Amino acid sequence: MMIDLASEQPLSWKDKLVGQSSKDDTNGSKGKEDFVILDGDIQKSFVNGVPSITFSDRIHQFLIQGMKNTVILKLLGRNIGFSILQNKLYNLWRPSATLHMLDIENGYFLIKFQNKLDCEKALSEGPWVIFGQYLMVQPWTLSVDPTQAYPRIxxxxxxxxxxxxxxxxxxxxxxxxxxxxxxxxxxxxxxxxxxxxxxxxxxxxxxxxxxxxxxxxxx
Known part of the structure; x- marks a missing residue:
């Protein structure tokens, strides 16, 4: 997989998804996300002159666990702004805790739930419709490919x-x-x-x- 680097990214992934700076974290989540990198966990090299980095299965599993209670969604047939979608989701789902949103690309959004029951409701109830268009809501998995205009599943x-x-x-x-x-x-x-x-x-x-x-x- 090749990653194109953006010219500027003022906020980290955690800041965008969690919605607050890790410096202001008072709930102990920082400790949960910190982990020790062991010898062999990260391999760096060059492949045909391109920098390459490889992470161990242990690192991958740790990062995947951090995506628990996360869904990916897309409003099919229509683009929608971040704030408008956020307001619509709160009205539709009435979550018991704050939702953390991240817009990615091609109209896809990641939603992180703090409550497992809120996540299950979003996935299992519905169908969800916004402005007359179907809102696709799927569990986040490694197979999710936001570069595609529409999901395969x-x-x-x-x-x-x-x-x-x-x-x-x-x-x-x-x-x-x-x-x-x-x-x-x-x-x-x-x-x-x-x-x-x-x-x-x-x-x-x-x-x-x-x-x-x-x-x-x-x-």
């Missing part, structure tokens, strides 16, 4: 109209939904059968694969 809400009511079983519906993509959440109305014919589920869909619009099932 998206979470989508789907329904199975006409599904016989005797199949309204959590495990059975999860198996059926698994034919479309990885099931993230089932609408609770499915279990209560209060609105069974309108049940829905959230699944991860690979946009590089053909769209599944029908499922055959014995009855």
């Amino acid at each position: 998206v979470m989508a809400w789907i329904r199975f109209p006409g599904l016989p009511s005797y199949l309204y079983n959590h495990k059975i519906i999860t198996e059926i939904g698994g034919l479309v993509g990885k099931v993230v959440k089932l609408d609770m109305n499915t279990d209560s059968r209060a609105r069974g014919c309108f049940f829905r589920m959230a699944v991860y869909v690979d946009l590089d694969k053909p769209l599944i619009s029908q499922i055959l099932m014995n009855s």
